């Protein structure tokens with residue numbers, strides 16, 4: 079008996095063949111893993127190369143901001159699983175990563191910008207949002223991912239745009255492995271049917287069946303769309319065929335209407351945001367003046383402040399150069415670690431959408447905290463002649479790209495009488511809004527009832543009364559912060575309350591008092 083019996087070796091040889099197969103597939107998987115890690119590494123190395131040393135500029139571009147957040151969230155989750163052994167433990171413990179909401183938030187912000195500033199999807203995807211702030215091109219899979227986020231939010235309006243774009247990009251790409259064409263078509267068909275394009279949905283579904291003839295859902299949908307179309311045209315199969323051939327020749331017209339939402343004034347608000355400057359009638363403009371204000375106040379007499387009236391009714395003033403760059407840096411430094419994601423609820427879809435970063439109430443900047451904050455309060459008191467005794471602490475907000483604040487009033491309405499009860503100082507009589515940055519594009523404060531437009535200017539501050547002298551809310555003060563298109567916006571709010579102003583407003587800057 080010998081192990082070298084030929085028969086026996088032949089028998090063992092099968093083991094070797096199987097072993098080779100297994101190792102081969104093991105190696106293949108490892109190579110694939112490493113390949114994925116390497117691709118990801120190259121992408122983020124490229125990003126580091128582009129952004130380093132000019133981070134503010136780089137992240138001021140909405141595409142860059144979106145891609146960056148994606149890399150550090152969903153993309154990284156995928157890599158972390160396969161590379162966790164290679165990554166030191168304290169990476170996860172000591173380093174801050176964006177949250178998943180930041181990823182979806184930056185995608186939603188991108189689509190908000192698309193709507194507000196009427197940006198063309200393919201222009202956006204090609205990185206040509208602005209000559210000075212180019213980003214790289216979005217790949218098919220990146221367009222698809224954007225469409226997926228819209229789809230998950232039941233936002234078929236944007237799903238349609240981004241799936242169509244994904245398809246167009248896929249056609250142009252040489253290496254088409256990153257996303258499956260059928261997946262794109264599948265989403266596209268559903269979105270376009272939801273937007274009322276049955277013929278288009280049918281054509282897209284047929285394209286799926288051309289690629290995967292036994293695609294079950296596509297088969298069912300094809301029948302379903304055909305039924306719907308037949309019912310619409312009230313015709314026979316022959317008529318349906320004819321109808322579709324005509325449609326095909328004329329190229330199907332795809333409609334994609336933006337769904338109406340809860341904000342009646344959205345059109346006007348967005349038009350104002352796009353306007354790039356105040357569009358006031360000459361009659362209104364003639365009444366607006368600019369002069370130096372000192373109020374005979376010892377604080378101002380040596381260094382009067384330039385006051386520019388921007389709007390008449392309501393009276394909105396802009397005060398120039400009220401805070402130095404150095405002091406602004408100090409305030410930002412105090413505020414930065416306290417910023418939190420502020421979300422707004424979309425009543426329509428009952429989803430929460432990120433809007434800005436703000437410091438929460440418990441961490442507002444108090445006068446006692448910093449001489450700079452205290453000095454700002456004294457300056458406001460000297461300029462407006464209002465008592466700051468009952469003013470709220472300084473609230474700082476940072477709007478990234480897409481960051482915005484939809485039209486609102488700063489005062490509490492009758493129905494929300496107790497909104498400021500905790501302050502025990504009445505309603506918000508006036509707003510002081512300091513701009514801590516210039517904004518490259520977008521981000522204006524607009525007065526939607528009066529076409530007022532305030533372009534943020536670093537170191538300047540807007541001021542207006544929210545209440546009539548009677549204490550009634552002034553509905554002409556409705557205002558909003560337009561989405562930041564390019565750049566970064568920091569502001570600081572000082573809200574001044576009614577109590578303590580009884581003898582002060584009379585001699586204030588307000589012409590209605």
Ligand SMILES: O=C(O)CCC(=O)C(=O)O
Pocket residue numbers: 483488511521522523524557558559560569571
């Ligand atoms: O940031 C702006 O331009 C406006 C902010 C605002 O209206 C608010 O915080 O109440």
Ligand SMILES: [Fe+2]
Pocket residue numbers: 486487488557
């Ligand atoms: Fe406001």
